[in-house]
Amino acid sequence: MSPNEQEVPSPCVRNCCLDPEDICLGCFRHLDEITGWMAMSTSQKKVVLKRTEERRKKYPPTLYK
Structure with a gap:
């Protein structure tokens, strides 16, 4: 990774389904x-x-909140 690139953190929330x-x-x-x-x-x-x-916009908020 070059100095101009910052690491992108994983979006994982440890709630896999x-x-x-x-x-x-x-x-x-x-x-x-x-x-x-x-x-x-x-x-x-x-x-x-x-x-x-x-993708998140395609799912009802109650599904993932």
């Missing part, structure tokens, strides 16, 4: 994104975080 499409209802990452997180670059992690924001 996968839906039928392998989306975690705790952090809203796909199973492949969860297992590949440590190998991803900072820019890849930022893309995943954007995806999780969009």
Whole structure:
């Protein structure tokens, strides 16, 4: 990691429960994104975080709060 890149923290909330499409209802990452997180670059992690924001909007708040 270059000095200009800051580490992106994992969005994991330690409340894993996968839906039928392998989306975690705790952090809203796909199973492949969860297992590949440590190998991803900072820019890849930022893309995943954007995806999780969009996925979260598709679920009722009572499901994850």
